[in-house]
Amino acid sequence: MFDRRYLPYWATFFVFAATLVILWMMGRNVICPCGDIRIWYSGDDSGQGSQHLFDWYSPSHLIHGFLFYGATWLVLRRIGLGWRLLIATLVECAWEVGENTEAVINRYREFTVSGEYWGDAVINSAADIAAMFVGFWLALRLPIWVSIAIIVGFEVFTTWLIRDGLALNVIMLLVPSEAILNWQSGG
Numbered sequence: 001m002f003d004r005r006y007l008p009y010w011a012t013f014f015v016f017a018a019t020l021v022i023l024w025m026m027g028r029n030v031i032c033p034c035g036d037i038r039i040w041y042s043g044d045d046s047g048q049g050s051q052h053l054f055d056w057y058s059p060s061h062l063i064h065g066f067l068f069y070g071a072t073w074l075v076l077r078r079i080g081l082g083w084r085l086l087i088a089t090l091v092e093c094a095w096e097v098g099e100n101t102e103a104v105i106n107r108y109r110e111f112t113v114s115g116e117y118w119g120d121a122v123i124n125s126a127a128d129i130a131a132m133f134v135g136f137w138l139a140l141r142l143p144i145w146v147s148i149a150i151i152v153g154f155e156v157f158t159t160w161l162i163r164d165g166l167a168l169n170v171i172m173l174l175v176p177s178e179a180i181l182n183w184q185s186g187g
Contacts, residue, residue: 008080008083009082015089016126019093019125026100028100028119028121029051029122032051032052032121033051036052038053042055042056043162050118050124056164058131059157060166061092062131062135062154063150063151064135065134065136065138065139066136068132069084069139070139081140085133088136092128092129092132093129104173107173112164112172163184168180
């Protein structure tokens with residue numbers, strides 16, 4: 001007998017798996033064309049960014065999980081946690097598909113410091129979605145102040161270290177700023 005309580009979790013898994021298939025059908029590499037699968041890639045502007053499991057943008061996907069948990073708790077707290085996770089997964093997966101379209105890839109290359117960005121490998125997108133799951137789960141378990149501290153900490157850390165992060169990434173994608181681009185370029 002099928003237990004309906006698990007329906008949103010099965011649906012979440014289906015959305016996750018379907019997203020990876022969609023990305024593959026869009027022409028995304030399954031793994032890095034270099035043939036390596038690295039757990040961490042810190043980047044050297046060789047075009048291998050977002051081709052391995054985790055990179056400097058992985059914390060932004062963890063932050064997505066915190067933000068999606070918070071947003072669904074604020075707006076949809078009357079529905080079950082599983083359904084809220086499904087909604088968060090739909091948004092995260094839409095982000096992954098959207099950021100891997102040629103239009104967005106070209107926008108990143110044109111208006112950001114990511115001139116060597118060629119889109120994500122499927123394995124990187126899978127890890128990004130998994131990072132969102134971890135952020136969602138942590139937000140469920142941790143006090144709000146700890147969640148906020150983690151979000152701010154990762155944003156400050158990545159901004160300091162690589163001159164980029166979730167906030168800057170979104171700003172530069174939606175409303176590019178010459179001043180931010182100059183700062184990110186080291187100018």
